[in-house]
Amino acid sequence: MSRTAIVTGATKGIGKAVCTRLLLEGWEVVVTYATDTETATVAYEEFCKLAPGKVHLVQADSSDLKHIDTISDYLEAHDLTVDAVILNAGMTDRSDFLSIKPENWQKVFTANVHFPVFLLQRIYPRMNEKGSVTFTGSLMAIHPHSVSLAYGVTKSAVHALVTNLVKFFTEKQIRVNGVAPGFVDTEWQKNKPADIRQNITNKLASGRFCTPEELTDVYMLLINNQYMNGEIVVCDGAYSYK
Numbered sequence: 001m002s003r004t005a006i007v008t009g010a011t012k013g014i015g016k017a018v019c020t021r022l023l024l025e026g027w028e029v030v031v032t033y034a035t036d037t038e039t040a041t042v043a044y045e046e047f048c049k050l051a052p053g054k055v056h057l058v059q060a061d062s063s064d065l066k067h068i069d070t071i072s073d074y075l076e077a078h079d080l081t082v083d084a085v086i087l088n089a090g091m092t093d094r095s096d097f098l099s100i101k102p103e104n105w106q107k108v109f110t111a112n113v114h115f116p117v118f119l120l121q122r123i124y125p126r127m128n129e130k131g132s133v134t135f136t137g138s139l140m141a142i143h144p145h146s147v148s149l150a151y152g153v154t155k156s157a158v159h160a161l162v163t164n165l166v167k168f169f170t171e172k173q174i175r176v177n178g179v180a181p182g183f184v185d186t187e188w189q190k191n192k193p194a195d196i197r198q199n200i201t202n203k204l205a206s207g208r209f210c211t212p213e214e215l216t217d218v219y220m221l222l223i224n225n226q227y228m229n230g231e232i233v234v235c236d237g238a239y240s241y242k
């Protein structure tokens with residue numbers, strides 16, 4: 001029987017790789033993105049070639065809580081229930097500490113913390129028993145090295161959410177886990193200056209950034225393994241071990 005997943009922020013990078021993997025393994029997937037409709041359309045066409053009739057594309061910007069309705073209404077209109085929710089969309093604000101504006105701070109909190117919580121609350125009735133919720137956290141939640149204060153703090157909150165949410169989902173035997181990637185070669189990282197990328201690479205025992213594709217094994221473990229619950233799995237190529 002086909003299972004259905006929602007992956008937020010899935011038209012590029014990590015989310016796209018997870019979505020591709022789910023489609024290849026027979027899942028039906030609801031894919032969200034924020035603003036880049038051109039890239040989203042190309043990704044959608046690629047997904048449809050892999051799994052015709054199994055892909056849903058929904059524009060829903062996580063920095064605006066009204067898009068919780070967009071996703072919830074879509075599920076209702078298409079009579080979809082979900083087995084896996086992958087809360088991957090994330091934002092940052094790289095202003096230095098003295099320049100952070102309250103509205104930008106709020107936006108990062110909305111996208112990274114508030115939207116996932118209230119999306120889960122809204123779609124809870126449509127989540128199937130024995131399913132899973134998987135958050136994308138970050139190594140920056142563990143090592144406070146992020147250049148963005150809002151990012152580091154919100155990703156720490158994401159990790160705390162994973163452990164705190166577990167008991168609220170036990171009634172339906174839905175597991176809650178998180179992946180904490182280190183440095184993954186997506187647009188997010190590719191736009192960094194070469195010297196900063198080199199500094200990071202110098203600290204990685206693996207000697208390179210992770211590919212989005214190799215990270216998908218971690219997501220699939222958390223989605224599929226019925227005994228993984230309340231875990232944050234770090235996948236960082238041994239950052240700081242060198």
Ligand SMILES: NC(=O)c1ccc[n+]([C@@H]2O[C@H](COP(=O)([O-])OP(=O)(O)OC[C@H]3O[C@@H](n4cnc5c(N)ncnc54)[C@H](OP(=O)(O)O)[C@@H]3O)[C@@H](O)[C@H]2O)c1
Nearest residue numbers: 009011012013014034035036061062089090183184186188
């Ligand atoms: N790359 C890394 O090294 C790394 C490390 C640790 C954690 N992470 C986390 O991994 C997640 C994905 O990052 P990535 O590197 O794969 O990024 P990416 O390559 O830039 O892809 C971002 C994807 O998320 C969507 N997105 C961005 N902001 C969104 C929003 N407010 N609402 C809904 N969708 C949104 C984008 O859609 P649009 O194109 O329409 O904006 C795109 O589909 C984030 O939570 C990030 O914090 C990344």
